[in-house]
Amino acid sequence: MFLLLLLCMCGLVLRGDAQDRAALWRGNDRSGRCQYTFNVPSPTEASCPQTGGPEVEGLNARLSLLEVLVSKLTGGGTGGSQGAAARAQPGLQEALNRVTGERNLLQGEKERLGQELEGLQRRMEEMRRETERLRNRPCPLQTPVVPPSLSVQDSGLMRPVGDSAWQYGRPGFQELKAEVTEVPAPDTSEDNTGCGELVSVGEPVTHRKADNIAGKYGVWMQDPEAVSPYGPNMVWRIDTIGSDVRQLFGYDDMEQLSKGFPSKVLLLPELVESTGATLYRGSLYYQRRRSRSLIRFDLASESIATRRDLPHAGFHGQFPYSWGGYTDIDLSVDQQGLWAVYSSSKAKGAIVISLLDPHSLEVKRSWETNIRKNSVANSFIICGKLYTVASYTAPDTIINYMYDTKTSQGKSMAIPFRNRYRYNSMIDYNLAQRKLFAWDNFHMVSYDLRLGHQQAN
Template identity: 70%
Template sequence: MFLLLSMCLLGLLAPRGDAQDRAALWRGNDRSGRCQYTFTVASPAEASCPHAGGPEVEGIKTRLTLLEALVSKLTGEEAGASSADAGGRLREALNRAVGERNLLQGEKERLQREMGSLQRRLEEMLRETERLRSRPCPLQTPAVPDGGLMRPAGGSNPMSHLMARPNRLGDGSNLRDSVWQQGFQEVKAEVTEVPAPEQYTGCGVLVSVSEPVTHRKADSIAGKYGIWMQDSEAAAPYGSSMVWRIDTVGSDVRQLFGYEDMEQLSKGYPTKVVLLPEPLEGTGAVLYRGSLYYQRRRSRTLIRFDLASESVAARRDLPHAGFHGQFPYAWGGYTDIDLAVDERGLWAIYSTSKAKGAVVLSQLDPHDLRVTKSWETNIRKNGVANAFLVCGRLYTVASYGAANTTINYMYDTESSRGRPLAVPFKNKYGYNSMIDYNPAQKKLFAWDNFHMVSYDLRLGRPPAEA
C-alpha cells in the first residue's frame, strides 16, 4: 500500500523533475486525530509567491484531490474485501455448527425415545414377574376312573343318591350321564370362538389398523428414508404383484428398483432398474395405472413417468404449492407435496402461502395432472407426521417417532368437514417417513427407519349407511 502511494506521488511530481530532490512528504495526525499525508515542493524559479492561486496551484489541487480519492478507494476496498472474507467464513462455520447441532439433537431425541421404550418394557416385565410370583400354583385334580366323581376321604359320595334316583319319566338309569352331559355343554359353550365381525368391503370409514408387518430392511444409509409401493391398477408390461422401491436419501435421487413380487423383495434382488429422467424430491411418489407420479427436485412441478415406454408422459406445476421445505410434514424431508391414490383416483396433499400452512387437498387428472377440485382443511401440515386417503377421506397420523401414536384427524371431501379421531397406530422402528394406501389390497405401505412395513386396515360402514 505504501509503495503504491509513493509511486502516485512520484507521478504527481514528474512534470517538475528538477525539483524532485527538494520535495518532502510527511504523515501525521491532525488535531482531531485523523491521519493526513502532507508534502511540499520548492519552486525552482520563484523565490516568493507574488499572489495565491493561479493555474499551477489549481493543477496541484486537482492532483491532490485525485490522490486522496485513490487512497480512499484503495483503503476502502482492502478493508471491505477483508470484512467480506471474514463474514463469509463466519457464516460458513455457523451453518456447519447449526447443521451438526440439529443432527445431534435428532440423534439425542431418538436415543431418549429408545431408552424410554426399554424402561417401559423393563417395568412391564418386572410387574409380570411379581404377578407370577404372587399367584398360587393351581391344585392338581387326580383323574377318577370310569368317569366317576371324586369321593370324600370317608369313602361316601354325597351325590351318590342323586346319581341313583330315577328321573321323572320313570327312567331307571342313574343321573351320572345327564350331569356329565350338562358339564360338557357348559365347557363347550366356554371354548366356542366368537366369530370376528364381518369385514366391510365397500368404501367405508377407517375403523382400525393392524400391527405392522415387516417385509425388508434397506441395505445402506441411502435407505433410511424411502418409498415402496405396488400399483393398485397395474398396466402392461408389469402386473399387480410387481413391487417398486426408491431410496430417497441424497441430492440426485433417480433410481427406481423393481421386484417381481414380495418374496423377491424380501430376498433383495431387483429384476428391473429404471433411471428417472429428472431427480425426485421427498417421499410422496405413487404408482397408478402404469405410471410413476412424482415431484421434481426443488420445484412444484409434478411428473408423470410412463413405465412401459420409460419416458415422461406429462408434467405440470401444482398451482401455488410450497416446495423444498416450505410446508413439509413434521419430520421434514422436503415432504411439501405428497401424492396419494385411493378408490377415487389420484390426489395431492400440500399447502400454500394463501392457506398459511393448512393442508390443501386437490384431486388430479391422472392423464395430464390438471387440478379438478380442491379442498382446504383446518389442520396444519407441519403439525402432523404423514397423511393418506381412503375412499375420498383424508387421514393424518399424529407422530412419526412415537411407538404408540394415533390417526388423529379425518377430513371428508363429500361433506367438506373434518373431525378428530383416535385410531391407534404403531411406528415399530421409530421414524416413519412414508405412508401410502393401496386400495386394491386395503393396506397401508410405510417406510419406517430403513424398514419396509405394511398394515392391514379394517373399514366400517359410513355413518349414512350404518
C-alpha cells in the same frame, strides 16, 4: 527507602573515617581481667595509611552485605520473583491440565446421565401408555359370580356354588339352575374391502430392510391398475437419501422384494423429491426436485408423459410433515383416483387436498382443512378420507384426525398406530392389497386395515 540506604552508607563511611584515626583493642591482663585499650594515632602517624586489621575486614564485609541488599532492592528482587514465577509455571500448567481433564470427565458423565434420563422418560411414557391401554381393554372372563338363583341341590341341602362343598363334596346328583344370556354375533360388515371409516390398524409386518444408508428414507408401492408389460404383482421402490435420486427398482412380487432381487431398474429423467411418489395405471407420479412440478413417468415407454406445476404449492421444505424430508407434496391413490396433499402460503400452512386428473395432472377439485401440515407426522387417503398420524418416532402413537372430502367435515380420533422402528418417513394406502404401506427407518412394512361399512346416502 533510598533515603534510608543513603543514611546507612553515610554512617558506614564516617565510622570508617573514625577507625582510620583511632583504634580500640581488647585483651586480658596478667591477672586474667578484660582490658580495653584505645589508641589514637599521632599527627605524624595519621599520614600513614592502614591496610589491614580486623576493623577494615569488618568494614569490607558490611559493604559487601550492603551491596547485596541494594542489588536485591533495586533490580535483583524483580528477577527473583520472575524466576520464582517461571519455576511455578509448570506446576500451574499441570494443575490446569488436571482440572480441565476432570471437567471433561464430568461433562461426559453429565451427557451419559442425560441420555439415561431420556431413556427412562421414554420407558415411563411407554409404561404409562401400556397402562392406559390395559385399562381401556375389556377385562378377561373371570369365574362367574353366581346369583342367588343359581344353586346346587345335593342330598336335599341347598349350597351356593362358591361353597367348598362344590369342589370337595362327595359326588352325587347335581342340578344347575341359571339364566342364559345371548351373545350377539360379530358384525362382519367391518373389513378391509368396504369403503367406510377406518376402524383399526393392525401390527406392522416387515418385508424388507434397505441395504445401505440411501435407504433410511424411501417409498415403496404397487400399481392398483397395472398396465402391460408389468403385472399386478409388481412391487416398486425408490431410496430417497442423496442429492441424485433417480433410480426406480422393480420386483416381480413381494417374495422377490424380500430377497432383494430386482428384475427391473429404471433411471428417471428428472430427480425425485422426497417420499411422496405413487403408481397408477402404468405411470409413476412424483414431484420434481426443488420445484412444485409434478411428473407423470410412463413405465412402458420409460419417458415423461406429462409435466405440470401444482398451483401455489409449497416445495423444498416450505410446508413439510413434522419429520421434515422435503415432504411438501404427497401423492397417493385410492378408490376415487389420484390425490395430492400439500399446503400453500394462501392456506397459511394448513393441509390442502386436491383431486388430480391422472392424464393432465390438472386440479379437478380442492379442499382446505384446518389442520397444519407441519403438526402431523404423515397422512394417507382411503375412500376420499384423509387420515393423519400424530408421531413418526413414538413406538405407540395414534391416527389423530380424519377429514372427509364427501362432507367437507373433519373430526378428531384416536386409532392406535405402531412405529416399530421409530422413524416412519412414508405412509400410503395401497389400493392393490388394501393395506397401508410404510417406510420405517430402513424397513418396508405393511399394516392390515379394518374399515367400517359405508353409510347409506
